[in-house]
Amino acid sequence: MKNWILVFFIAIGVMFISCQEEERELIDPNVDNTIPRNSQLASLMKSVVTHDGSFDDIVDQGHCFSIKLPYRILLNGEEVLISSSADYQRISVTDIVEIQFPVIIVESNHHENLVENITELEGFINNCIPNDDDIECIDFVYPILLSTFDSNSNRFETIEIGHDSQMFNFMSGINETTSISINYPIKLVLHNGVGVAAQHNTELLNEIIDAASICDENDG
Structure with missing residues (x-):
């Protein structure tokens, strides 16, 4: 019985060392x-x-952030729910768009911020860097x-x-x-x-x- 116990622990040890070696090979600085x-x-x-925020620029005019879905806008005076990316296809550059605040924006680093009004939103727009990374x-x-x-x-x-x-x-x-x-x-x-x-x-x-x-x- 003692021999079997000894063999068991030796086998476990070999498996543990093998697993460590396999992981080490994955992140060895000498490996490509x-x-x-x-x-x-x-x-x-x-x-x-x-985070790419350019897909909703027709609403928020800020390519470095997007407005978190869902939210509402006034589109030519009519309230519209924006609940998917497809909803932006309904908006043209000649439309009058008014965001219904508050909204949450998602920045390029994926951080979220509550925006209470258009003045706060314009602050984020002005901080966008052209041709970001x-x-x-x-x-x-x-x-x-x-x-x-x-x-x-x-x-x-x-x-x-x-x-x-x-x-x-x-x-x-x-x-x-x-x-x-x-x-x-x-x-x-x-x-x-x-x-x-x-x-x-x-x-x-x-x-x-x-x-x-x-x-x-x-x-x-």
Whole structure:
């Protein structure tokens, strides 16, 4: 019986070491799939998940934020509920639009702010930077698994990312002691609905660069 117990604990130990080695391989700084904190890929990934607020500019005139749905406007004096992106197709540049305050706006960093009146809204509009860093032409398909290693605590961790805001906050919070890597393959979707896949860092970098170079941004 003691021999069987000894064999059991040896087997558990071997499995534990093997799992650690597998995770270590995913984020070994010498492996191509590691993403340095200040690398071009890390910067572009953050740009992809920066909130694009240009889709509702016909209402709020601020490309660096959007108004959180649902909310109401007066469209040529008639009250209209804006509950989906499709509702913006009903509005033309010649229409008279009045936002019914208060509304909540979502900024480029995904932070939300309550706006009580047109004066407050104009303050946010004036703070928008022309041609900001957001990449509107390609999006991640979630969930995405990331592996991390903290050299201070010597701790490995796998994190599931399920939304742009979560990815943005994660990429913004990476410190100098943390190494990250993506658990490939991952999927992305282009602005025209075509799906693409990346098997490693170089493919992901090229897909983002290619997408950003062939479509128009709405940050004028």
